[in-house]
Amino acid sequence: MSNLLKKIGNFFKNLWAKIVPFVKKVWAKILPVLKKIGKAIAKFFSNFKKTEGFNAFLGAMLAISIGLIMGILLMWIIKPDNATEGITRLIKGTLNNPNGIKAGIGVLLLNSAPLILTGLSVAFAFKTGLFNIGASGQYTVGLFCAVLVGILGDSLGSFQWIAAVLAGMAGGFLWGAIPGLFKARYNVHEVITSIMFNYVGMYLVNGLLTSNFLKTRVVDGSNNRTIKVDQAARTAYGFFDELFPNSGLDISILIAIGTAIFIYFLLNKTVFGRELKAVGLNRHAAKYSGVNEKKGIFLSMAISGMLAGLGGALFILGPNRFNLGNAYAIENVILTPGFDGIPIALLASSNPIGVVFATFFVSHIKLAGTAMQSVGFVKEIVDIIIAIILYFSAFSLILTQNLGNIKKFFHKFKRKKKTQDVAFEAKEGDE
Amino acid sequence: MVFFISQSLFFIIPLLIVAIAGMFSEKSGTVNIALEGLMVIGAFCGTFFINKMQAIGFLEGAPQLLLIISMILAGIGGAIFSSLLGFLAINMRANQVIGGTALNLVGGALAIFLAKQFQPNNAVQISYDNSVFRLNSDFLADVFPNLNYIFFKQAYLTLYIGILILIVSTIVIYKTKFGSRLSACGEHPEAAQSVGINVYRYRWIGVLLSGFLGGLGGLVYALPISVSFEGTVAGYGFLALAVLIFGQWKPMRVFIAAIFFGMFKALSVTFFSFDWISDLIVQFPNVPFGTIFRILPYLATMLILALTSKRSKAPKASGIPFNFKAN
Numbered sequence: 001m002s003n004l005l006k007k008i009g010n011f012f013k014n015l016w017a018k019i020v021p022f023v024k025k026v027w028a029k030i031l032p033v034l035k036k037i038g039k040a041i042a043k044f045f046s047n048f049k050k051t052e053g054f055n056a057f058l059g060a061m062l063a064i065s066i067g068l069i070m071g072i073l074l075m076w077i078i079k080p081d082n083a084t085e086g087i088t089r090l091i092k093g094t095l096n097n098p099n100g101i102k103a104g105i106g107v108l109l110l111n112s113a114p115l116i117l118t119g120l121s122v123a124f125a126f127k128t129g130l131f132n133i134g135a136s137g138q139y140t141v142g143l144f145c146a147v148l149v150g151i152l153g154d155s156l157g158s159f160q161w162i163a164a165v166l167a168g169m170a171g172g173f174l175w176g177a178i179p180g181l182f183k184a185r186y187n188v189h190e191v192i193t194s195i196m197f198n199y200v201g202m203y204l205v206n207g208l209l210t211s212n213f214l215k216t217r218v219v220d221g222s223n224n225r226t227i228k229v230d231q232a233a234r235t236a237y238g239f240f241d242e243l244f245p246n247s248g249l250d251i252s253i254l255i256a257i258g259t260a261i262f263i264y265f266l267l268n269k270t271v272f273g274r275e276l277k278a279v280g281l282n283r284h285a286a287k288y289s290g291v292n293e294k295k296g297i298f299l300s301m302a303i304s305g306m307l308a309g310l311g312g313a314l315f316i317l318g319p320n321r322f323n324l325g326n327a328y329a330i331e332n333v334i335l336t337p338g339f340d341g342i343p344i345a346l347l348a349s350s351n352p353i354g355v356v357f358a359t360f361f362v363s364h365i366k367l368a369g370t371a372m373q374s375v376g377f378v379k380e381i382v383d384i385i386i387a388i389i390l391y392f393s394a395f396s397l398i399l400t401q402n403l404g405n406i407k408k409f410f411h412k413f414k415r416k417k418k419t420q421d422v423a424f425e426a427k428e429g430d431e
Numbered sequence: 432m433v434f435f436i437s438q439s440l441f442f443i444i445p446l447l448i449v450a451i452a453g454m455f456s457e458k459s460g461t462v463n464i465a466l467e468g469l470m471v472i473g474a475f476c477g478t479f480f481i482n483k484m485q486a487i488g489f490l491e492g493a494p495q496l497l498l499i500i501s502m503i504l505a506g507i508g509g510a511i512f513s514s515l516l517g518f519l520a521i522n523m524r525a526n527q528v529i530g531g532t533a534l535n536l537v538g539g540a541l542a543i544f545l546a547k548q549f550q551p552n553n554a555v556q557i558s559y560d561n562s563v564f565r566l567n568s569d570f571l572a573d574v575f576p577n578l579n580y581i582f583f584k585q586a587y588l589t590l591y592i593g594i595l596i597l598i599v600s601t602i603v604i605y606k607t608k609f610g611s612r613l614s615a616c617g618e619h620p621e622a623a624q625s626v627g628i629n630v631y632r633y634r635w636i637g638v639l640l641s642g643f644l645g646g647l648g649g650l651v652y653a654l655p656i657s658v659s660f661e662g663t664v665a666g667y668g669f670l671a672l673a674v675l676i677f678g679q680w681k682p683m684r685v686f687i688a689a690i691f692f693g694m695f696k697a698l699s700v701t702f703f704s705f706d707w708i709s710d711l712i713v714q715f716p717n718v719p720f721g722t723i724f725r726i727l728p729y730l731a732t733m734l735i736l737a738l739t740s741k742r743s744k745a746p747k748a749s750g751i752p753f754n755f756k757a758n
Contacts, residue, residue, distance in 0.1 A: 078548060131528055131529075131532075133532065182733060182736075182737055185737075186736075186737040186738075186740055186741065187740045187741060187743075188733065188736045188737055188740045189676075189740075191464065191528060192669065192672060192673050192676070192732075192733075192736065193733055193736070195666065195669045196669070196673070196729040196730075196732055196733055197729075198666070199665075199666050199726075199729050200726050200729045200730065203722055203725040203726050204722060204726060206722070207719045207721065207722025207723075207725070207726075208719075208722075210719075211717075211719050212716075212717055213717075334666075339536065342529075342532055342536075343533075343536075346529060378543075378544055378547045378548065378553060380540045380541075380543045380544035380547065381544060383536065383539075383540035383543075383544075384537060384540045384541060384544060386536070387533055387534075387536035387537040387540055388533075388537065390529070390532070390533040390536060391515070391519065391530065391533035391534070391537065394519060394525045394526055394529040394530045394533060395519060395523040395524075395525030395526075395530070
């Protein structure tokens with residue numbers, strides 16, 4: 001018995017004696033690699049700290065926190081009694097869903113899909129140096145085209161959904177292309193034209209929907225909304241109805257995220273995207289280096305419009321909860337998703353991947369706004385918070401870039417007045 | 432026709448005032464795309480004040496005085512709101528187009544939020560009685576009944592205030608030291624600074640004036656055309672911006688541009704009062720005339736801009752932040 005123990009003991013001793021040098025050898029080989037990895041990670045982070053991306057991230061965080069703090073203060077001032085409950089709901093956002101976390105996340109993703117696309121629309125135009133404020137009109141026209149195919153295109157059979165999505169994209173493309181044409185051809189500022197086209201699109205869509213031909217076929221006269229699209233035209237649930245039950249989430253979120261990745265590659269890894277960015281950074285330099293800058297401006301606005309149109313199509317074709325479908329109400333009001341795209345794109349610094357996360361945040365507090373209403377807060381508080389965030393993100397980039405200089409800033413502020421006076425005196429003296 | 436002209440005045444005057452508001456800001460070198468938001472805030476302040484005062488019967492015997500007070504309040508509201516743009520554009524040197532868009536969103540949300548907060552039943556509509564503000568004068572009624580109807584019976588005091596603003600601002604821009612200095616800050620701020628003009632101060636004055644007139648214009652827009660304000664001015668601030676560009680940043684040309692667009696806009700609400708259009712509607716029942724006339728002002732704007740944008744005379748430094756230290 002003792003022999004056996006000794007044998008086992010020796011065996012392990014030998015094994016140990018063999019293992020230790022082996023491990024030491026391997027360790028000696030691994031250690032420099034690990035050190036390299038460690039250094040690389042450290043370098044990555046220290047580099048990342050210096051990049052525009054990090055600054056943009058810090059700026060977005062700063063803008064978000066200022067917006068939320070001001071919103072919370074506002075709530076505290078107007079209704080101190082319910083403030084605690086209201087603020088809890090504001091922060092919980094998605095988690096307020098009575099059907100649980102899963103349903104909440106599902107609803108968040110469902111609401112995000114069209115917003116991701118309008119955010120991408122604004123961000124894409126930004127990259128080419130254009131401010132597409134007309135995403136709303138493009139969204140509406142895309143939605144309208146998708147509705148037409150989704151209701152009237154019965155003969156298309158199983159292709160009806162794809163046809164409807166493509167029709168929405170085409171509608172948005174057209175509605176973005178016209179301001180793009182005006183900018184490229186006649187140098188009319190795209191902000192004015194795309195704003196005008198928000199109204200033209202809205203009135204035109206409402207006018208066409210109430211025209212004699214479409215009134216009976218597409219519109220439900222009892223509530224002045226469009227009727228629901230055909231079953232064949234609705235977006236599939238995919239596996240989401242099991243993953244996030246009770247939320248109505250369909251595969252549109254996958255399409256939206258896929259589009260974001262596609263746009264990222266288009267902008268960063270293709271000649272076309274690089275040319276568009278070159279036009280955005282310096283129109284004249286791009287022209288000098290052989291880029292057709294007018295074509296770039298036109299295509300940039302048109303693709304931007306196409307993205308917003310896709311957003312509208314995905315919204316209206318969504319099956320929603322219990323396959324009830326969505327409808328468009330015929331009112332003379334500009335739809336909001338297009339305008340939500342602007343803060344989203346700015347928060348993301350026009351980075352297509354960042355747009356996805358910025359959208360999740362915006363959808364999150366929008367859900368909070370709905371939940372806040374039952375404790376006596378109007379949901380416009382959330383609109384104000386988003387607008388404040390947009391306001392601060394307009395200059396937060398400048399703030400974060402000078403984060404190191406913030407101490408100097410106060411000194412300079414004191415000194416500024418003195419130097420200013422001196423400068424003026426000197427100049428007057430020269431005269 | 433008389434009805435049409437009387438209606439178009441309701442659109443021309445606010446367009447004129449708001450475009451002049453934008454002119455002061457752009458002349459000083461700050462692009463003011465927030466005109467829409469300024470109008471909403473001004474209209475909210477003015478109509479809310481009128482609503483409350485009419486409820487308690489304040490100044491019931493002197494409605495014109497009440498109107499003037501509420502116009503001043505609307506202006507002050509706009510000026511305070513525009514200081515947000517001034518801080519962003521002048522002090523922080525941020526992107527003015529994005530900042531202006533943010534203010535447009537804040538303006539719309541804030542007006543609805545405040546209306547819901549301070550009105551019974553969370554109502555968005557702020558209702559008011561605008562008939563008491565009509566001039567209702569019988570001046571010239573015997574000799575020129577049409578003129579009397581347009582300018583004295585149906586008209587509001589705002590018509591004359593608008594024309595006064597036009598005349599005063601023309602004089603200020605072209606005939607005063609202040610006006611020349613303001614334009615200098617928008618054309619070539621470095622040159623202005625080199626002769627001892629405080630560019631920051633002039634740009635601030637430009638933005639605040641713009642805010643005051645923009646807010647006032649918001650009330651002037653909301654008052655005659657409806658009996659309640661619902662937190663929106665229907666893209667009117669942007670139309671005013673287009674009027675400003677069409678008017679080439681010159682007060683008198685802005686006035687002509689405002690007449691042009693005001694008439695188009697009035698046509699979209701009064702087209703049925705013309706006999707020949709009514710005949711057309713009967714003849715072609717399938718043509719959606721309502722939609723066409725609604726879209727027409729926007730399309731006309733775009734066409735006119737396409738024709739005039741090539742030789743645009745915008746203030747050269749408009750939209751470019753001024754940095755004192757860099758000089």
